[in-house]
Amino acid sequence: xxxxxxxxxxxxxxxxxxxSAIPSAPLPQRVFLHQAASLRNxxxxxxxxxxxxxxxxPLSATPQAQDTQPEIQQGFKAPSGNPTTTPNTxxxxxxxxxxxxxxxxxxxxxxxxxxxxxxxxxLMSRLPHLVGQTPHYIVxxxxxxxxxxxxxxxxxxxxxxPKVKPGDVLRFNRATALGSRxxxxxxxxxxxERLFECRVRVTGVESEPxxxxxxxxxxxxxxxxxxxxxxxxxxxxxxxxxxxxxxLLQEGTQVVExxxxxxxxxTRA
Amino acid sequence: xxxFRITLLRSAIGLPRRSTDVLKALGLKKRMGTVFHxxxxxxxxxxxxxxxxxxxxxxxxxxxxxEVHLERKPDPGYYLEKSCVAERTExxxx
Amino acid sequence: MPVQALRTVTAARNxxxxxxxxxxxxxxxxxxxxxxxxxxxEFLRQNLPAFAREHPQIEIRVAPRPRKHPIIRGHFVNxxxxxxxxxxxxxxxxxxQTLLLKDASGxxxxxxxKPVTSTNDSxxxxxxxxxxDLRGV
Numbered sequence: 001x002x003x004x005x006x007x008x009x010x011x012x013x014x015x016x017x018x019x020s021a022i023p024s025a026p027l028p029q030r031v032f033l034h035q036a037a038s039l040r041n042x043x044x045x046x047x048x049x050x051x052x053x054x055x056x057x058p059l060s061a062t063p064q065a066q067d068t069q070p071e072i073q074q075g076f077k078a079p080s081g082n083p084t085t086t087p088n089t090x091x092x093x094x095x096x097x098x099x100x101x102x103x104x105x106x107x108x109x110x111x112x113x114x115x116x117x118x119x120x121x122x123l124m125s126r127l128p129h130l131v132g133q134t135p136h137y138i139v140x141x142x143x144x145x146x147x148x149x150x151x152x153x154x155x156x157x158x159x160x161x162p163k164v165k166p167g168d169v170l171r172f173n174r175a176t177a178l179g180s181r182x183x184x185x186x187x188x189x190x191x192x193e194r195l196f197e198c199r200v201r202v203t204g205v206e207s208e209p210x211x212x213x214x215x216x217x218x219x220x221x222x223x224x225x226x227x228x229x230x231x232x233x234x235x236x237x238x239x240x241x242x243x244x245x246x247x248l249l250q251e252g253t254q255v256v257e258x259x260x261x262x263x264x265x266x267t268r269a
Numbered sequence: 270x271x272x273f274r275i276t277l278l279r280s281a282i283g284l285p286r287r288s289t290d291v292l293k294a295l296g297l298k299k300r301m302g303t304v305f306h307x308x309x310x311x312x313x314x315x316x317x318x319x320x321x322x323x324x325x326x327x328x329x330x331x332x333x334x335x336e337v338h339l340e341r342k343p344d345p346g347y348y349l350e351k352s353c354v355a356e357r358t359e360x361x362x363x
Numbered sequence: 364m365p366v367q368a369l370r371t372v373t374a375a376r377n378x379x380x381x382x383x384x385x386x387x388x389x390x391x392x393x394x395x396x397x398x399x400x401x402x403x404x405e406f407l408r409q410n411l412p413a414f415a416r417e418h419p420q421i422e423i424r425v426a427p428r429p430r431k432h433p434i435i436r437g438h439f440v441n442x443x444x445x446x447x448x449x450x451x452x453x454x455x456x457x458x459x460q461t462l463l464l465k466d467a468s469g470x471x472x473x474x475x476x477k478p479v480t481s482t483n484d485s486x487x488x489x490x491x492x493x494x495x496d497l498r499g500v
Binding site (some may be wrong): 083095096097099101102103105106107109110111140141142143144163164165166167168169170171172173174199200267 | 333335336339342343344345346347348349350351352353356357
């Protein structure tokens, strides 16, 4: 068993090495974590149990748990009545519990922007070179898989896209690169979706020929046949367009000074 | 109240039985599985036993299974701009 | 810019401008007497009018085919057709087969490895060993 001082030093080490809870999480989620931390009574039972079961809990931890919890617990118990269910939190501090709870930014819905696009001075000055040179290509990402597309390309996705019908027009809004013959706009890691337009039209659903995989076991005449016939969504790229600086300024884009991680247009050597 | 977020990065195959038992006690069954435990000396000792196999972070609360899953879920990268029905009614109106 | 020759043939790229559904006609054949057509007859009465109303671009023909199993035959823009036998199926299953024919392109089923097929010239040009800077070996 550890001595208390050794444990404390271990906990401090952990705290030092891991400054934030989830380093890769996006900013709104981080905010949401902090808010949840202030209302931390999601598991009032488990915390009281653990403190009673572990008499060796560090002194630094126990007083915190005891002096903050009782008041908040009552405040939340009164409206809900059932302490085991999670309290009715507002929409921005909603905790996803089941597979159906997917935040809006992970769903294929049109995005809403609350701040205007910020483009650096250097990008704005070099954008006309990229826009002027046709044709363009785009490396669009669908579910984190890249597809290099040009206008008029035929795209057969490796999956069946849900809730789309033939004739629907989709917008691809995640691109890692956009380019022409001599210029490439590289994203960090993604190009902002307001800089370009990439439309595709769903043209139908195709399927592969029936595949039969014969499964055999040793010393047995029985052969199991596993059948598979997957279906794929087929689409056609309608246009790949980079917006001109004039269009960007019309949409209210702000021009800002150069920063470290801003996207840049690279010229081919 | 803070929690250990423990992820099993390497399997305990080929290690002494004690290591396997400690992982079982922590609730770690397969690689990349994540469990949350309240910070306590006993859990810290268990982590020390298998510190070569796991990665540990300290978090404010237990994340749900779906939250852990959503950290890895990529963006869809598309959205429906115009459905075929809307386009047809548009064309008919012209 | 590379020199581009005059294109003599225009390739069909359905969906870039206008979009035409590849399924142009659906034939529904049934039999009044046979038991294998029971689901089909019910489908023709209940589900088909709504389906036809939703898809005005598809021509729909209903014809008897006595003493035979019920079938659906789809005719496609590329001149091919596909036939599905729907004997002893429930109306909901027959609707699924109808939607399958509606979404199909009429092409023969193929197994492809690459998701993108392009008829365009390469955007970045073709690599040449005689151009560009020398890289150290």
